[in-house]
Amino acid sequence: MTKQYYDGPIVDAHHHFWEPAVNPHPWLADDVLIPFRYGDYTSIKREYLPPDYFKDAAKHHVVETVYIDAEWDPTDPTGETEYIHRVAKHFGAPNAVVAQAWLDAENAAELLAVQANYQLVRSVRHKPGGAATPQRAADGERTLMCDDRWLQGYAKLEKNGLHFDLQTPWWNLHEAKRLAADFPNTLIILNHTGLPSDRSAEGLANWHQAMTNFAEMPNVVVKISGIGLADRPWSIEDNRWIINETISIFGTDRAMFASNFPVDSLCGSFDTIFSGFKLAVRELPYEEQHKLFCTNSRKYYRTQNLKP
Structure with a gap:
């Protein structure tokens, strides 16, 4: 098939909706500002619902979306699931949900069963937390992926037919590889490209090696998202190599594009980011581009068309 700039349907594999004025997101409260990889995030402490999202995405053919938990009050994990299902019923989006679940909680088994029962x-x-720097990881600091109680909760995912969305920096991926090996029937979906924030030659080489090692496991896939840099506008010049190397490492059957909106609006517009994705892969056969923008997200998240 002729190579061309992708103009087909998009299934956005990672985004959020919220209403900070009424929803219990501790980190979005007016008087709270946590350390954040993009710096000051005050500008996203605003209502963000499907009409806002589709206005941002208007230049691109987004047909379905996947909602990711947004760190709702941890004492009420199903409250967020209830909320986002009401949003989906009213607006027709999102079309799949990644729910909150504290795997080391005493009631983890019961909670996972409840979450899995939502449509x-x-x-x-x-x-899973853990080392905040590569050196601290090298010195032996570990994440919850090495915690016995957390692993007991993780073991319940397969029984409930649930995947696991993993957000951790690349220097913890050796733990994730072991997790994938120990639970081969549970799919791990790596969020935000392994967080390659260090763009030095050494940082990129280490990220590349960690991602390559992790990708050896057959039950892992990756979302290409969250690759903006603090205090720097999103650009294809900064991110093309990251995008293309991720696809080279995982292949076009195990990678998918995602916006991470509204969070990534801190570093670029929806159009800038998705136009960058399209530019980065325009030399691929069109059917391979379609996998990255649409098919894979539908396959892994089993999105539902909610429109009448």
Whole structure:
């Protein structure tokens, strides 16, 4: 098939909706500002619902979306799931959900069973924490992926037919590789490209090696998203190599594009980011581009068309 700039349907594999004035997101409260990889995020502490999202995405043919948990009050994890299903029923989006689940909680088994019973829930996310720098990881600091109680919760994912969305920097991927090996029937979906924030030659080489090692596991896939840089506008010049190397490492059957909106609006417009994705892969056969923008997200998240 003739190579061309992608103009087909998009299934956005990672985004958020929220209403900070009424929803219990601790990090979005007016008087809270947590350390954040993009710096000051005050500008996204605003209502963001499907009409806002589709206005941002207007230049691109987004047909379905995947909602990712947004760190709702951890004492009420199903509250967020209830909320986002009401949003989906009213607006026809999102079309799949990654729910909150604290895998080391005493009631983790019961919670996973409840979450899995919701119509749109396909996966859960629990950021495993751990070393904040590569050196601290090298010195032996570990994440919850090495915690026995957390692993007991993780073991319940397969029984409930749930995937696991993993958000962790690349220097913790050796733990994730072991997790994938120990639970081969649970799909791990790596969020935000392994967070390649260090763009020095050494940083990129280490990221590349960690991603290559992780990708050896057959039950892992990756979302290309969240690759903006603090205090720097999103550009294809900064990100083309990251995009193309991720696809080279995982292949076009195990990678998918995502906006991470409204969070990534801190570094670029929806059009800038998705036009950059399209430019980066325009030399690929069109059917391979379609996998990255649409087919893979539908396959892994089993999105539902909610429109009448």
